[in-house]
Structures are given as structure tokens and as C-alpha cells.
Amino acid sequence: MAKEPRLPRRERTPRPAAGGPKPRRAGPADAPGHDPLPAPLRAGSAPIHDALLGWFTRVGRDLPWRRGIDPYRTWISEVMLQQTQVDRVVDFFHRFMERFPTVERLAEAPEADVLRAWEGLGYYRRARQLHAAAKRIVADHGGRLPSTAPELRELPGIGRYTAGAIASIAFGRAEPIVEANSRRVLARLAAHAAPLDGTAGDGPIWEIATALLPPRSAGLWNQALMDLGATVCTPRSPICSRCPLAPHCLALKTGQAGAIPVSTARRTVIDLDETAVVVRRGAKVLVVRRGVGEWWEGLWDFPRLPAKEILAPLGCGRRRVVGTCSYTVTHHRVAVTVAACQASCQGPRRDGVAWIDWEALGTLAMTSPGRRIAALAEREGGMVGRPAAGASRPRRG
Numbered sequence: 001m002a003k004e005p006r007l008p009r010r011e012r013t014p015r016p017a018a019g020g021p022k023p024r025r026a027g028p029a030d031a032p033g034h035d036p037l038p039a040p041l042r043a044g045s046a047p048i049h050d051a052l053l054g055w056f057t058r059v060g061r062d063l064p065w066r067r068g069i070d071p072y073r074t075w076i077s078e079v080m081l082q083q084t085q086v087d088r089v090v091d092f093f094h095r096f097m098e099r100f101p102t103v104e105r106l107a108e109a110p111e112a113d114v115l116r117a118w119e120g121l122g123y124y125r126r127a128r129q130l131h132a133a134a135k136r137i138v139a140d141h142g143g144r145l146p147s148t149a150p151e152l153r154e155l156p157g158i159g160r161y162t163a164g165a166i167a168s169i170a171f172g173r174a175e176p177i178v179e180a181n182s183r184r185v186l187a188r189l190a191a192h193a194a195p196l197d198g199t200a201g202d203g204p205i206w207e208i209a210t211a212l213l214p215p216r217s218a219g220l221w222n223q224a225l226m227d228l229g230a231t232v233c234t235p236r237s238p239i240c241s242r243c244p245l246a247p248h249c250l251a252l253k254t255g256q257a258g259a260i261p262v263s264t265a266r267r268t269v270i271d272l273d274e275t276a277v278v279v280r281r282g283a284k285v286l287v288v289r290r291g292v293g294e295w296w297e298g299l300w301d302f303p304r305l306p307a308k309e310i311l312a313p314l315g316c317g318r319r320r321v322v323g324t325c326s327y328t329v330t331h332h333r334v335a336v337t338v339a340a341c342q343a344s345c346q347g348p349r350r351d352g353v354a355w356i357d358w359e360a361l362g363t364l365a366m367t368s369p370g371r372r373i374a375a376l377a378e379r380e381g382g383m384v385g386r387p388a389a390g391a392s393r394p395r396r397g
């Protein structure tokens with residue numbers, strides 16, 4: 001990394017007041033007699049801070065949202081990084097920032113445009129909540145993100161981790177974070193060998209993260225923990241020989257580096273089957289919008305059988321199978337049979353049902369299985385109509 005990531009001067013963590021450290025908010029770790037840190041870490045926390053912050057200065061990852069810290073960019077990147085790998089997020093981040101460079105532009109955009117820009121990142125609930133939060137920030141906070149974790153947590157889609165990340169990285173607040181990478185590093189550093197699954201399992205790690213937070217540079221510390229977990233203290237094969245925390249790491253000392261964090265049973269994968277129908281009428285194709293509470297709520301897709309109320313009035317001819325595909329969502333593995341048929345009429349108007357030119361499918365905010373089904377139908381089934389002049393957004397009916 002060419003340059004040390006630095007917070008703007010006005011956003012650095014304030015120095016402790018003369019005569020003593022900056023007071024921390026009380027938490028479980030502050031209860032009398034309770035200290036979540038094993039004694040060796042408690043005694044060595046200053047060298048631990050120096051070691052990790054020094055390492056981060058030298059080799060921390062050069063990521064686009066770290067170049068010139070800005071609360072809006074930090075927020076967008078942190079939401080994108082929830083459940084999506086950094087490498088995948090970089091391109092999406094650039095495109096999203098080009099499309100919505102300010103919170104005002106995001107707030108005023110139609111939801112369909114936000115979902116379209118989110119396409120490929122998955123977990124569309126995040127995009128919907130991001131959009132709702134942008135409206136709140138403009139309406140209630142004059143277009144500026146709140147700077148404290150409690151205020152940030154009032155916004156849709158911002159939980160404890162994201163609030164801590166924004167407050168510490170963008171505003172220099174002394175807030176801890178716990179996400180997949182830092183959780184693993186902290187658990188190993190403290191040789192915390194209890195299972196970490198679920199919110200209850202994370203409780204002790206939040207206490208360790210809070211107790212180990214440096215008095216200054218919390219934002220850099222948090223980013224350093226995440227980088228160390230992503231590049232050195234990896235899930236299966238931690239590279240302890242290259243780790244700046246090796247002299248302090250209790251898991252390494254006790255031969256548990258590969259065994260921590262401890263996990264309880266994996267979630268069982270559920271197999272599902274479904275049949276998607278690509279209904280054509282001339283150059284047009286039928287699409288349906290995913291309903292409230294469904295996966296990919298609000299995005300367009302092809303109907304799944306039985307869908308009698310949608311398909312029955314269309315006078316469809318014989319269905320023929322054009323291929324199969326599959327997708328995974330949460331802990332479900334779904335096998336899709338793709339069928340195609342011709343409709344003889346457009347049927348009655350219905351909310352959430354539309355006919356669209358095949359060539360205009362690309363302009364729709366569509367589910368990832370929908371895109372896969374469209375590609376398969378186009379390849380295998382000869383579903384393509386010629387580009388329609390003025391191909392447009394779907395009309396109801």
C-alpha cells in the first residue's frame with residue numbers, strides 16, 4: 001500500500017483529556033469484577049496496538065472507500081460489504097458512486113433504480129434499507145450522516161457492526177466492531193474457545209473488542225483487524241509466521257490457532273425444485289414482480305408454477321422444457337426447470353405482472369435467477385424477438 005490510510009484531521013479520534021484516558025461508555029465489560037481480557041492481553045494491550053497499527057500502516061489494503069474518508073462512502077461500502085467479498089464489492093462500489101454520488105441523489109432516486117444498481121450484489125433488502133435510510137438522512141439530518149453509533153443505529157439497515165464501523169472510521173469515535181474477520185482474529189488472540197454462532201455467541205467477542213479498543217485511532221484499529229483477518233488470520237490456514245500479533249496470540253501459544261473459532265453444527269442445506277415459465281406473446285415476454293416477504297422482494301422475474309391466477313387467462317399453448325439451471329439463496333439450493341410457451345392473449349391487468357419487450361429485459365431490476373433463466377431461454381429456446389423500437393419499461397397488463 002502506497003500511503004498510510006489517514007482520517008481527515010477533523011475526524012480523527014479526539015485525544016484523551018489531559019490527566020486521564022477518554023471515558024468509555026459503560027457496558028458488560030465495565031461491570032465490577034468483570035474483565036473479558038485474559039491477563040496477558042490486558043497487560044500487553046499497548047504493544048498489541050502498536051504492532052497491529054504499524055502493520056496496517058505498512059501493508060493495509062488500498063481500497064477505494066479508504067481514499068479520502070467520507071461518511072457517505074464509508075456507509076455505502078460497509079453496507080455492500082455485509083455478506084459480500086471485498087473483491088466483488090470494489091466494482092459495484094465504483095458504479096454505485098457514479099450513479100449516486102451523494103446521499104441526496106440516492107434519496108431522490110426511484111427505488112427501482114437503486115435495486116437496478118444493486119443487481120449482482122444480492123440481499124436486496126440491504127438496498128431497500130439503504131434507500132430508506134438515505135431519505136431519513138436527508139429529511140431528518142439535513143443530508144449529513146449522524147456521527148454517533150446510537151444515532152446511526154436509528155437508521156434502517158444499520159446494526160451494531162455497521163454503526164461502529166461508520167462512527168469509528170468516518171468520525172473517529174471510539175467504537176468497536178465485530179464482523180467475520182475481526183471476530184476470528186479477536187477469538188484467536190484471546191484463545192476464546194467457546195462457540196461463536198449466533199448473537200449470544202458473539203457477546204463475549206464484543207466485550208473483548210471493546211476492552212481491547214485503543215484509546216486513539218479506533219477507526220484504523222478496526223480496519224486493521226478486518227485486514228488481518230482477511231489476509232493473514234484466515235479461516236482455515238492462519239499464516240502465523242507473518243502475523244504482527246503472533247508474540248501476543250494466546251491461540252498460537254496454546255496450539256489452538258487452527259481450532260478457533262469454534263463453531264456449532266452447520267446449517268442444513270435445503271434442496272428445492274421449481275419450474276419457471278417463460279411466456280412469450282410475439283416479441284414480448286411475461287414478467288412478475290416478487291412480492292412482499294419473498295426472496296428478492298420488488299424485483300422482476302419469470303412466474304413459477306403453479307401461478308394459475310396469472311397463467312390461466314393467457315390461453316397458453318403447450319409448454320416445452322428448454323433446460324435447467326440452479327441457484328442458491330440463504331441455505332437453500334434450488335433446481336429450476338425452465339419451460340417455455342406461447343400466450344394467445346395478454347390477459348387482464350394485474351399489479352406486479354407486465355409484458356415487456358424481450359430486448360428490454362436488461363433494463364429491468366431483475367433477480368439473478370431471472371437473469372439466468374432469460375439467458376438459458378435465449379440460448380436454448382429461441383425466445384428472442386427482434387429489438388423493438390423504443391423498447392421500454394414494462395407496461396401493466
Ligand code: SF4
Binds near residue numbers: 232239240244246252
Ligand atoms: S498468530 Fe496466527 S492465529 Fe494468532 S492472530 Fe496471528 S494469524 Fe491469527
